[in-house]
Amino acid sequence: MKSKSTATILTFFTGMFGVHRFYLGQKLWGIIYALSFGICGVFIIDGILWLLGSQENFDKKYNSQAIQREQSKTQKAMLNELRKANAK
Secondary structure (H helix, E strand, O other): OOOHHHHHHHHHHHHHHOHHHHHOOOHHHHHHHHHHOOOOOOHHHHHHHHHHOOHHHHHHHHOHHHHHHHHHHHHHHHHHHHHHHHHO
16 A cells, blocks of 8 residues: 655655656656656645645545455455354
């Protein structure tokens, strides 16, 4: 699961090279940032948006698959527990 604080810190310290986009799994954007040296500071906008935005919005955009996997694991575990309880 990607951390909002880690992405924000990476943006401010290595944003010019696109490291924050590689961290978030956006390889194409990472390459674009790296080749253009941050598109004249546009990476700072990423950092500000993440800094001021909510964790919920960040998770919806960058962690939705990880959250779905966790929910699926939890549901499977609950079903297994119910099956065990019903088998007794």
